[in-house]
Amino acid sequence: MKQIITHVTHYRYTAPVTYSIQTLRLTPRDDEHQRVLRWHIEAPGALERQVDAYGNITHTLTLNRPHTDIELRVVGQVVVGALARGALGGEDSRLPVHAYCVQTALTQADDTIQAFTRHALPDGLNTPDDALALARAICDRVAYEPGMTDVTTAANQVLAMGHGVCQDHAHLFLACARGLGVPARYVSGYLYTTAEHAASHAWADIWLPGAGWTSVDITNRQFASECHCRLAVARDYDSASPVRGVRNGGGDESMAVTVQVQTAAQQ
Known part of the structure; x- marks a missing residue:
């Protein structure tokens, strides 16, 4: 599937920012099943390109002059191939698989999460079908409801609240998998869908014996497919977020994001 993607992020500040630095993970990964045809990031300054420890393409934006807003505009085309039951092919794997067994502040498997996992998967997490069963159990327990959580909400809080968004579903999935000693990683990206x-x-991706990395869309209770364009992978949102930065000054911050994903047939 050829996806045509437009992504605009606009930060506004109530007072001038004297210095800011942003890390942008806004360029799709070069994986076996997806290929970038063209991609452009428009930013209010020079971008320094790197590849991070997870194999993600990153850009650093540094602004030393006073500013009261930052607009980042991305436009591009990506071809994403079909995945058989979510199975991923070759990729830029810079870390050993078991690096993704490490729990983080957002994906700690406490007693409540471990009990939930045992109930959802009494025979363990061994196959792609088990991964789908876990996704279904998470969605049954945690209803999709925007505005209830934020980027600091940890997996155990999500389970207790029973509400969240795709980011929260992914963190809970990672906590359950890692609590069983199964490598799993967070994926940020775009989804072609009619749902606004x-x-x-x-x-999330999960490493399974005999299957390798298998990609699972927890929120939609299905394997990832040609509708999913991958930007970044990491242990959790903190290291895979599309935009992350620090600043001096600026007062209060507001952010507006618009994303549009179309197919070539729609053009």
Whole structure:
């Protein structure tokens, strides 16, 4: 599937920012099943390109002059191939698989999460079908409801609240898998869909014996497919977020994001 993607992020500040630095993970990964045809990031300054420890393409934007807003505009085309039951092919794997067994502040498997996992998967997490069963159990327990959580909400809080978004579903999935000692990682990216809220999306990859990395869209209770364009992978949102930065000054911050994903047939 050829996806045509437009992604605009606009930060506004109530007072001048004297210095800011942003890390942008806004360029799709070069994986076996997806290929970038063209891609352009428009930013209010020079961008320094790197590849991070997870194999993600990143850009650093540094602004040393006073500013009261930052607009980042991305436009591009990506061809994404079909995935058989979510199975991923070759990729830029810079870390050993078991690096993704490490729990983080957002994906700690406490007693409540471990009990939930045992109930959802009494025979363990061994196959792609088990991964789908876990996704279904998470969605049954945690209803999709925007505005109830934020980027600091940890997996155990999500389970207790029973509400969240795709990011929260992914973190809970990672906590359950890692609690069983199964490697799993967070994925940020785009989803082609007719559902308005889901163009910017998050899901998870899990490493299974005999299957390798298998990609699962927890929120939609399905394997990832040619509808999913991958931007970044990491242990959790903190290291895979599309835009992350620090600043001096600026007062209060507001952010507006618009994402549009179309197919070539729609053009």
